[in-house]
Amino acid sequence: MHPAKIAPRDRLIAALDLPSVASAEAMIDRLGDSVTFYKIGYQLGYAGGLTLAKQLAGSGKKVFLDLKLHDIGNTVARGVESVAGLGATFLTVHAYPQTMKAAVEARAGSTLKILAVTVLTSYDDNDLQAAGYRLSVSDLVEARARQAQALGVDGLVSSPEEAAALRKIVGVQMNLVTPGIRPAGSATGDQKRIMTPARAIAAGADYLVVGRPVMEAADPKAAAEAIHAEIAEALA
Numbered sequence: 001m002h003p004a005k006i007a008p009r010d011r012l013i014a015a016l017d018l019p020s021v022a023s024a025e026a027m028i029d030r031l032g033d034s035v036t037f038y039k040i041g042y043q044l045g046y047a048g049g050l051t052l053a054k055q056l057a058g059s060g061k062k063v064f065l066d067l068k069l070h071d072i073g074n075t076v077a078r079g080v081e082s083v084a085g086l087g088a089t090f091l092t093v094h095a096y097p098q099t100m101k102a103a104v105e106a107r108a109g110s111t112l113k114i115l116a117v118t119v120l121t122s123y124d125d126n127d128l129q130a131a132g133y134r135l136s137v138s139d140l141v142e143a144r145a146r147q148a149q150a151l152g153v154d155g156l157v158s159s160p161e162e163a164a165a166l167r168k169i170v171g172v173q174m175n176l177v178t179p180g181i182r183p184a185g186s187a188t189g190d191q192k193r194i195m196t197p198a199r200a201i202a203a204g205a206d207y208l209v210v211g212r213p214v215m216e217a218a219d220p221k222a223a224a225e226a227i228h229a230e231i232a233e234a235l236a
């Protein structure tokens, strides 16, 4: 979606990183209308979360299925076909050319958009080197963004640290979705490339993915509203 057309309150994507459908439903109740867009990843997805994803999408919430697919092309394509009918808005795949190509072809005819995960936000240059890469994080993110764009991928997942450079490369054609969001004063945890919500929006991020700072807050709804306030201020 063109960045200017994204409703400000849809820019916060709350990661339902919770152990069960019951705990996720309780959190969704608690968050009420403070969250319009939910992400379901490994933890909840493997615990019945795909059924919940379908229900959430049916109830009018937007859903990001964070399955981070990466396999041989045929397996990726068949997997994408299986989730395309759930009503989700976004699905992640790792940014490998065969994987991206298969996912883009398999989502044709559905409303599902494919996001390519460039370099995980828990990685820095040393982590990439340890994984066998010779490129820096920023060079690999940019190389993968160019490949994703050439293959017709709908959006990119990166740290907000790369958002401004990515916007120059992909323009407004691809949505920039950024985890690694930490409101001032919140614990970093295992994230290495982080920014506050306001700085991420100012850097050009379209959507902010936030997990623990909302899910583990004493008052999750207040935490989500504080992020909305930062987003609104940065957009103004």
Ligand SMILES: O=C(O)c1cc(=O)[nH]c(=O)n1[C@@H]1O[C@H](COP(=O)(O)O)[C@@H](O)[C@H]1O
Binding pocket: 015, 017, 041, 066, 092, 117, 119, 120, 121, 122, 157, 158, 159, 179, 180, 181, 189, 191, 209, 210, 211, 212, 213
């Ligand atoms: O694809 C993702 O959403 C993702 C990519 C990435 O590079 N880094 C990253 O943290 N994520 C996800 O974003 C969420 C961030 O959670 P918190 O660190 O708790 O805010 C988690 O659900 C991660 O799986």
